[in-house]
Amino acid sequence: MRELFRRQPKFSPTAPGDETRSIPDDLWIKCPKCNELQYSKDAERNLYVCPRCGHHARLSAAQRIDTLVDEGTFIEYDAGLTQSDPLEFVANGEAYRAKAASAGRKTHTNDALVCGTASICGQPVSLAVTEFGFMGASMGSVYGEKLVRAIERAIEGRLGLVTVSSSGGARMHESMFSLMQMAKTTAALAHLGDARLPHLSLLTDPCFGGVTASYATVADVIVAEPGAIIGFAGPRVIEQVTRQKLPEGFQTAEFLLEHGMIDLVVPRAQLPERIGTLLRHFAVQPEPAKSDDADITRSAEPAEALHD
Amino acid sequence: MTEQLNAWDRVQLARNAARPHALDYINELVKDFVELHGDRLFGDDHALIGGIGDFRGRTVVVLGHQKGANTRENIDRNFGMPRPEGYRKALRLIRQAEKFNLPVLTFIDTPAADPGLGSEERGQGNAIAENLIAMAAMRVPAIATVVGEGGSGGALAISIADRILMLENAIYAVASPEACATILWKDAAQAPAAAEILRITAHDLHGFGIADEVIPEPVAAHLQPSATIQRAGDAIERHLRDVEQTIATMGIDTLVATRYAKYRGIGRWVDNGETILRNGTVTNAPNGTEHVTSMQHSGSR
Ligand SMILES: [Zn+2]
Numbered sequence: 001m002r003e004l005f006r007r008q009p010k011f012s013p014t015a016p017g018d019e020t021r022s023i024p025d026d027l028w029i030k031c032p033k034c035n036e037l038q039y040s041k042d043a044e045r046n047l048y049v050c051p052r053c054g055h056h057a058r059l060s061a062a063q064r065i066d067t068l069v070d071e072g073t074f075i076e077y078d079a080g081l082t083q084s085d086p087l088e089f090v091a092n093g094e095a096y097r098a099k100a101a102s103a104g105r106k107t108h109t110n111d112a113l114v115c116g117t118a119s120i121c122g123q124p125v126s127l128a129v130t131e132f133g134f135m136g137a138s139m140g141s142v143y144g145e146k147l148v149r150a151i152e153r154a155i156e157g158r159l160g161l162v163t164v165s166s167s168g169g170a171r172m173h174e175s176m177f178s179l180m181q182m183a184k185t186t187a188a189l190a191h192l193g194d195a196r197l198p199h200l201s202l203l204t205d206p207c208f209g210g211v212t213a214s215y216a217t218v219a220d221v222i223v224a225e226p227g228a229i230i231g232f233a234g235p236r237v238i239e240q241v242t243r244q245k246l247p248e249g250f251q252t253a254e255f256l257l258e259h260g261m262i263d264l265v266v267p268r269a270q271l272p273e274r275i276g277t278l279l280r281h282f283a284v285q286p287e288p289a290k291s292d293d294a295d296i297t298r299s300a301e302p303a304e305a306l307h308d
Numbered sequence: 309m310t311e312q313l314n315a316w317d318r319v320q321l322a323r324n325a326a327r328p329h330a331l332d333y334i335n336e337l338v339k340d341f342v343e344l345h346g347d348r349l350f351g352d353d354h355a356l357i358g359g360i361g362d363f364r365g366r367t368v369v370v371l372g373h374q375k376g377a378n379t380r381e382n383i384d385r386n387f388g389m390p391r392p393e394g395y396r397k398a399l400r401l402i403r404q405a406e407k408f409n410l411p412v413l414t415f416i417d418t419p420a421a422d423p424g425l426g427s428e429e430r431g432q433g434n435a436i437a438e439n440l441i442a443m444a445a446m447r448v449p450a451i452a453t454v455v456g457e458g459g460s461g462g463a464l465a466i467s468i469a470d471r472i473l474m475l476e477n478a479i480y481a482v483a484s485p486e487a488c489a490t491i492l493w494k495d496a497a498q499a500p501a502a503a504e505i506l507r508i509t510a511h512d513l514h515g516f517g518i519a520d521e522v523i524p525e526p527v528a529a530h531l532q533p534s535a536t537i538q539r540a541g542d543a544i545e546r547h548l549r550d551v552e553q554t555i556a557t558m559g560i561d562t563l564v565a566t567r568y569a570k571y572r573g574i575g576r577w578v579d580n581g582e583t584i585l586r587n588g589t590v591t592n593a594p595n596g597t598e599h600v601t602s603m604q605h606s607g608s609r
Contacts, residue, residue: 141575183574
């Protein structure tokens with residue numbers, strides 16, 4: 001399916017050795033759910049949502065940025081961060097660095113998270129978007145560091161943070177460094193909260209494991225795309241462990257909404273407007289009073305005391 | 309004596325049913341312990357226990373994963389795999405610790421967070437994540453000790469602390485060796501090889517700067533439970549005193565900032581120093597600096 005999405009988008013993050021990748025416009029794209037065929041140009045215009053059944057196809061980071069932010073506003077940061085391979089990991093004769101390099105050539109990113117600044121419906125944001133094609137958007141050191149820098153950029157620039165997450169879980173090749181990124185990224189969000197800046201988390205298909213159990217579910221508003229499969233444990237693991245067949249619709253965005261785990265399910269075409277509206281609502285929050293007397297003033301005269 | 313063991317040997321020791329579990333540590337180290345129950349939302353999880361008691365002269369809040377010693381106990385304890393209500397009980401007790409300014413001691417020993425249907429319905433991911441952010445910012449000291457199996461996010465959820473200690477035969481892993489072997493070779497029987505390449509032993513994690521101290525097991529813990537527990541208690545007390553000293557001299561803000569700096573610094577990457585703008589223009593020349601984890605403290609005296 002990914003092969004069908006090779007058109008170079010407007011804000012493509014570039015990678016070394018990246019040459020022309022233009023694609024003929026007459027390529028057919030088949031919906032994986034209902035087999036509906038559409039021209040690649042039409043698919044792009046439909047934001048890769050199937051006009052017949054509404055299936056939301058997975059997007060690359062570049063396509064996601066393209067469909068979410070105001071045209072021409074995305075500026076990428078920290079694209080130069082790459083893997084260091086602390087475990088000197090080799091499995092099946094393939095070294096981690098080689099595997100990552102090959103993923104990089106395929107996706108034109110250096111790791112599974114693309115970060116930068118942009119505006120969404122005129123609201124400036126610090127943005128972090130996963131690239132699922134890069135090793136299943138598993139969270140390793142580069143991912144964690146880039147996300148924390150995006151959070152710090154939000155704090156420094158008084159910007160809202162928008163994260164778009166789709167992930168298979170941990171980066172096995174970095175073992176405990178991968179697990180610890182859950183702690184690192186989530187801890188950074190505490191500072192964003194102290195600065196009274198909003199974190200809006202968009203969960204997209206599929207989102208599992210460490211990402212679901214860390215920064216992506218600690219947000220002021222959690223939004224998901226229709227039909228996205230989201231959970232902590234993967235469906236196959238659950239079936240194996242519990243020896244139960246999973247009920248229809250289990251772990252879908254709609255299921256999570258029903259169980260009170262997310263705020264909204266929003267179709268792709270409406271995302272910029274809805275996220276822009278939320279950012280506008282949250283944007284009026286003033287910067288909190290500084291450290292020592294904050295607790296006292298906060299409880300005494302909140303509104304007055306917080307204005308510097 | 310246990311120094312020559314390979315990673316898989318240590319996995320076996322970490323999982324040994326006779327190995328002291330959280331309640332064994334609590335019974336021996338925490339006087340007048342009162343177990344507190346329930347998350348006030350849904351239920352009481354038996355795989356993650358918590359309570360309040362006296363640890364060597366000070367009141368502490370204690371949290372721990374609890375495995376059973378036999379099958380019947382393990383069914384009651386869900387094999388030490390907490391459900392969301394376990395993590396939410398932990399969060400409630402962390403808030404209580406902050407309210408009464410009490411240190412938090414945690415004992416880590418779980419194969420994983422529970423992967424069942426109910427846990428998914430009740431937001432397992434969110435329950436873990438809320439603990440991570442709460443513990444990262446909590447304004448009381450915390451010492452986490454991995455006493456057996458440190459199983460992925462299920463372990464991490466009560467391990468965010470000022471110090472992470474590991475028993476010599478404890479392990480701490482991003483995924484179980486069996487799961488890793490299944491992913492890498494589609495064969496869970498390759499778990500011993502996976503255990504080796506994942507670098508999950510206490511010595512590995514100390515080397516990576518993630519664990520602050522390895523508590524020696526000259527004899528495996530299940531063969532000398534009481535001596536092992538006392539040795540762990542001594543290490544916990546020493547680190548707790550050290551952390552309390554930081555608060556006394558530099559204040560709680562410094563402790564919280566130091567804790568954040570510790571986690572902020574974990575990870576290894578290469579920074580080629582380029583910022584790529586939307587039109588593909590590369591600014592800044594690559595400098596290729598490599599970041600390695602640097603710890604604020606070695607954990608020893
Ligand atoms: Zn369709």
